[in-house]
Amino acid sequence: MADTNYDVLVIGAGPGGYVAAIRAAQLGMKAAVVEREHLGGICLNWGCIPTKALLRSAEVAHLIQHSKDYGITVEGKVTMDLPAIVKRSRGVAGQLSAGVKGLLKKNKVAVINGSAKLSGKGKVTVTGQDAGDYQGKHIIIATGARARVLPGLEPDGKLVWTYREAMVPEKMPKSLLVIGTGAIGVEFASFYRNMGVEVTLVEVMDRILPVEDEEISALAAKQFTKQGIKIRANTKVVKLDKGADNVTATLDVGNGKTEQVTVDRVISAVGIVGNSENLGLENTKVKVERGHIVTDAYMRTDEPGVYAIGDVCGAPWLAHKASHEGVICVEKIAGLEVHPIDVRNIPGCTYSLPQVASVGLTEKKAKEAGYEVRVGRFPFIGNGKAIALGEPEGLVKTVFDAKTGELLGAHMIGAEVTELIQGYTVAKTMETTEAELMHTIFPHPTLSEMMHESVLAAYGRAIHY
Structure with missing residues (x-):
C-alpha cells in the first residue's frame, strides 16, 4: 500500500x-x-x-x-x-x-x-x-x-426533488413549487421560470431572500412577479400528497387557514x-x-x-x-x-435573473447594531451601460457609518452584480472609508460607475441621478 x-x-x-x-x-x-x-x-x-x-x-x-x-x-x-x-x-x-x-x-x-x-x-x-x-x-x-429534510416534506427523487434531481430533470415539468427562498430556491425558481415552467415560490418568513437587505428583497419580489413567478410569503408548506405524476401541497397561510396547490414537481430548498x-x-x-x-x-x-x-x-x-x-x-x-x-467581509451572491449580491450589514442590521447610518442608492436606470445593455432595472445601495465613514455594507440587484460586489468586498477588507471610494476613478461606460454614484449619493453628491 x-x-x-x-x-x-x-x-x-x-x-x-x-x-x-x-x-x-x-x-x-x-x-x-x-x-x-x-x-x-x-x-x-x-x-x-x-x-x-x-x-x-x-x-x-x-x-x-x-x-x-x-x-x-x-x-x-x-x-x-x-x-x-x-x-x-x-x-x-x-x-x-x-x-x-x-x-x-x-x-x-x-x-x-x-x-x-x-x-x-x-x-x-x-x-x-x-x-x-x-x-x-x-x-x-x-x-x-x-x-435539510423537514418532516412530511421528505424528497423522494421523483416528485419531490432536492437540488440534485432539480439539476438533471428527465423532462421539464409544466408547474413547480419551490419551498424556501434562499439562494438555492431562488436560483432554481429563476431557471425553471425562464425555461417556461409555471413556478410558485413559498417562504415561511415575511419576504423572499430573507437574509438580504429588505429593499433588495422587495425589488427581487417585484421583478420575479413581473416574470410570472407566484410568490407566497408568510406561508408554510405543512403537507405534500403525492399523486401518480403530481403533488398537492397544503399551505398554511396564517389565521388558521390553509390552501392547496397542485403542481407537477416540488423542490425542497429549506437549508442544509x-x-x-x-x-x-x-x-x-x-x-x-x-x-x-x-x-x-x-x-x-x-x-x-x-x-x-x-x-x-x-x-x-x-x-x-x-x-x-x-x-x-x-x-x-x-x-x-x-x-x-x-x-462581515464575506460576499453572498444569488445568480437568478436579476442577480443579487451583498456584503456586510444591511441597513436594518446596522441600525440594530447601534450605528448612525448614511445610506446611498443609485438605480440602474441612471447608468448608460445598463441602458445600452437593455438592463435598466436594478439598484446599488451602500450603507456607511455616519460618524466615521466606514463602509458597513453594500447591497445590489441587477445585471452582473455578482461580479461587481467584489469591489466593495475589497474596500471593506481594506477598511476603506467613503473618502477613498469617492476619490477612486471608475471607468466609463461601465456598470461599476453605479458603485461610485451610490457612495456619492450617501453624502448628497450623486451626479447622474
Whole structure:
C-alpha cells in the first residue's frame, strides 16, 4: 500500500478540503485528501458550478425571447433541448472536477478514495477503494453538508426533488413549487421560470431572500412577479400528497387557514445540515451543535490536532468561505501570522435573473447594531451601460457609518452584480472609508460607475441621478 503517514490529512475534497490540502503542500507539508465521491465536492459537481451552467442556458433563452428589443428577429420556433442543456451543465462540472485532480497532482497531494473515520489519536480509518489506516499529525474535517429534510416534506427523487434531481430533470415539468427562498430556491425558481415552467415560490418568513437587505428583497419580489413567478410569503408548506405524476401541497397561510396547490414537481430548498455523522467524533472532544462542528477562530476543535472547515461548521454556507477557512487553518498550523475570518467581509451572491449580491450589514442590521447610518442608492436606470445593455432595472445601495465613514455594507440587484460586489468586498477588507471610494476613478461606460454614484449619493453628491 502507498505511504500512510501525513502531516495534514483532509477529509473531504470540496472547495474547503482541496484548497486546504494544496495550501499545506505549498507550505512544505506532506498532505493527503480523502474523498468518497467526487473531487470538488458538492459545490463543483452538484452545486455552485453546474447550476451556473443551467442558469446561463436560461439567460440565453431569455435573451432570445426578447431579441426584438435589440432589433434582432429570430425566425422559426425556439425550442429547449433539455437533455442538451443538462449535458452541458454536467460537462462543465466534469471538466472542473478533472481540473481539481490535476491541481492536486501538480501540488503532490495524495488522493485517497473512500470514506474516512477518526479511529484514534492522529489516526483515520478509510473504507472503500483505498481502504486502510492512515496517520495525520493534523486532521482537517471538510465533509460539507447536505439538504435539510423537514418532516412530511421528505424528497423522494421523483416528485419531490432536492437540488440534485432539480439539476438533471428527465423532462421539464409544466408547474413547480419551490419551498424556501434562499439562494438555492431562488436560483432554481429563476431557471425553471425562464425555461417556461409555471413556478410558485413559498417562504415561511415575511419576504423572499430573507437574509438580504429588505429593499433588495422587495425589488427581487417585484421583478420575479413581473416574470410570472407566484410568490407566497408568510406561508408554510405543512403537507405534500403525492399523486401518480403530481403533488398537492397544503399551505398554511396564517389565521388558521390553509390552501392547496397542485403542481407537477416540488423542490425542497429549506437549508442544509452539516455532514458531522459517522466520523468517529463520539470518541473525541469535538463538539457538535445542531449538526455542525464547533471550532474557534482558527478552525480548531476541542480535540487537539483535529480541525473543521466549511459547511460542516455552519453558516454562512458558501464555497468561498470554506476555501478561505482552509487557508487560515493550514497557515495557522504552519505557524504563520493569520487573521481570523471576518464574516462581515464575506460576499453572498444569488445568480437568478436579476442577480443579487451583498456584503456586510444591511441597513436594518446596522441600525440594530447601534450605528448612525448614511445610506446611498443609485438605480440602474441612471447608468448608460445598463441602458445600452437593455438592463435598466436594478439598484446599488451602500450603507456607511455616519460618524466615521466606514463602509458597513453594500447591497445590489441587477445585471452582473455578482461580479461587481467584489469591489466593495475589497474596500471593506481594506477598511476603506467613503473618502477613498469617492476619490477612486471608475471607468466609463461601465456598470461599476453605479458603485461610485451610490457612495456619492450617501453624502448628497450623486451626479447622474
